[in-house]
Amino acid sequence: MYEKVSCADSCVGDAKVRGISGGKKKHLSMACELITSPSVIFADEPTTGLDVFQAEKVMETLHQLAQDGLTVICSIHPP
Structure with a gap:
């Protein structure tokens, strides 16, 4: 789905250490859930x-997952 990007080997970060962007953290969070x-x-x-x-x-990504047969339920607000 996604190409390898420059942040692929970056530290995620925490409250003290700056890491990847908020958008990339959200993608990572989704990926971690999808691994299972x-x-x-x-x-x-x-x-x-x-x-x-x-x-x-x-x-x-969520749309593609739904097309692939996964049940996707979400609530969204316009960004």
């Missing part, structure tokens, strides 16, 4: 805090 191959994804406002481009990428 769930049959249902519940996404509560997955676009919150993202710019329009990143929000579109998240929604495209």
